[in-house]
Amino acid sequence: MPHDHAIQCVHEPFLIALSFLVSVLGSFTALQLAVAIPAADTVAQRWRAVVAAGAAMGGGAIWAMHFIAMLACNMDVPVTYDIGLTVLSALVGMASCMAGLAIAGTGVFGWSKLVLAGVFMGMGVGGMHYSGMAAMQMPADTHYDMTLVAASLTIAIVASIVALWLAFNLRGWVQMLGSAVVMGIAVCGMHYTGMAAASFIPNGAGPEVLAGGMGGEYLGMGIFAVTTVVLAAMLATSLVRQRQRELVQI
Template sequence: MFEGHDPYLVALSVAIAILGGYTGFGLAARIRGTPDASHRLLLAGAAGFLAVGIWTMHFVGMLAAPLPAGTVYLVLPTIVSFLICALVVGISLFFVSIGEPSLLRVVCSAVLLGLGIASMHYVGMHGLSGPFAMEHDVSMVALSVVIAIAAAYGGLRAFLARRGGVQLILSAIAFGIAVSGMHYTAMMGMHLVPPAGESHHHIDGLSASPQILSLVVALLCFVIAAGFLLSLVPDPRRKAAAKSAAVAASVAEADALQADIPATEAAVASAGMRLRPTPLGGLGQPPRAAPAPRLPVESADGTHFIDTADVRSVRADAHYTKVHDGTRERMCPWSISEAEAQLDPSLFLRVHRSHIVAIPHVTLVRKEGDGAVIELDGPSPHRVPVSRAKIAEVKARLGLVRRHA
C-alpha cells in the first residue's frame, strides 16, 4: 500500500509534523514554573498545536496515498480522530507538567500519548468509505504502536530537559520523523480488498470528498505555519528591557564621573546595589558565610547541583523551595530563609516573602495592582510577583532610581 504515494505530499506531511512539534514543544517548555493562568493557556496551546500537527500530518499522508476512485471520508470518525488526539496530548502534557515528574509518570504519559496517536490513526483510517474492505497486518499494527509510543516518549523528554534553540529544533525533527514513520508503517500494513458479496457500496452518514478534506488540511497547514513563524518572533519586551538597563547604566556612569566617584563604586551604583557601611573596626557584626556557588535540586534519579549563575528565581514551597533555572522549576531541599542566607546578596534579592530573584536576569518590571511583577530571562521566561514594600528596593537595584548626594 505504501507504493504509489505522492512524494511531494509525503514530504509535506513530514514537514507539517516537524513544524507542529516545534511549536507545541516550544509552548510546552514554558509550562513549568508559570502562573496558573498562563499555565493553563500554554498547556492548551501546546496540546492544540501538537494535536493539529499530528492530525494534519495524518490526513496529508492519506491524501498522498493512491486510494481507489470514489473514496470519501466519513465526517464523524474524522472529527472523533482529532478529538482523541487533542485529548490524549493534553492529558499527557498535564501529567508531566505538574510537580517534578518521575520516570514512571513520564513513561505512563508516553504510553498514553502513543496509544492515543495510534488510535487517532486507525479511527481516521476507518473513516474511509469506498468500494473496498480494509484489512490490517497485525505485525505492522504492533510496530506502528511501538513507534508511536517511542515518539511520544522522546517528545515528552524533549520539553522536560533543559533545551535551547538548536536542541528544540533537533527534537522537533526527530518527533516529526517518528510520527510520520508511525503513519507510513501503519499504511504499509493496510490492504484494500474488494468487498465480499456486495455489488454496490452504500455510504452511511455524512461524508466529505477528498477535495473538501484538502481545503480543511490546507487551512490547518496555514495555522501551523503561522504558529511556527510567530514562535520565531523575538519578544520586544526583552529588547526594551535590555535597552532600558543599558540606558540606566550609562546615566549612572555619567553621574559617577561628574561626582568623581571611583569606577568600582560607579559600577555598583549602575547595578542598583546598596553599599552597606562596615561598623567601625568591623566590630559588632559577625562575618557572613561565603555564598554557596551551587544549589542542590532533586530529580527522579537523585540530587543534582546547579550553579547560582544559572538560577533565575527561588520560590517557597512549604518547608522546601523550587529553583527556576530559566527553563523549568526543580525542588530544592533548602527553605526560603536558608536559600536567602546562602545566596550572594549582591546578585539576589528577596522581592516577596515567597520569592527570591537574580537581579542580573531581570528583563522586565511592571506595576501590577498594589505591587509589581518582574520577568526573568531564559529559554522559558517567567514572571515573579514583587510585594509593595519591595518595589522601591527593586527599582534601586535595577538602577531606576536616581540618587543624589
C-alpha cells in the first residue's frame, strides 16, 4: 500500500543500463559454464562446473546486478549498507544457483526436476534480493506490498526455470547470447518489481543509523569492477575448454 510520506526513489538511466549489462554478461558466462555440468566425466569435474556456473549466475548475473541497480535508486536520504548482510545476500544468491544447477544438471533431465530446481533457485534469488534490501541502513523503515513481493518471487522462479532449461538445451553462440539477454531482462524485472514493492517511510533516526555501513557508491563500483574481472576470467576459461573439446572431437 503506498504511503503519503514515503521517500521517493528516482532511478538513474545509466546505472539501470549498466545493471542490465552486468546481468547479461553474468548470464552468458553462466550458460557457457553450465554446458560442462552434464558433459563432465567425473563427479569432481561436475561439481567444479556447478560451482563455477552457480557463482557466475548468482554472483554476477543476479547479486552484482542487484547492488548496481540499488545505486540507480536516488533518494533524498543518505544510505549505507550493512557489510554482514551484504555478504550474506551474495552467499544466498550463489548457493541457491549452485543448488539449482546441481539438481537440474545431474542424472536424467526432466521437467519435474527442472521445476523443482527452478523453485529452489528462484526462492534463493528472492532471498538474496530481500536480504540485500535488509542491508540498507537509512533513517527510514521499509514496508512491503506483499502482492508485489509475490509477483517478484514468481518472476524469479519462472526466470530460474527458463535459465536452467536454456543452460541444458542450447549450445550455439547466437542462442546463448539471446538466452542471456532474456535472462537479463527477467533478472532486472524481478529486481525492479521487488523495488516497487518497497516503501521507505522516514522514522526520524539520526546519523548513527548509518554507522558501520559501506557507502553505496563505493560498494557498487567495487562490485562492478571485481565482477567484471571474475566473469571475464571464467568466460575465457570456459571458451578455452570448449575449444579443447572441439579439437578432441576432430
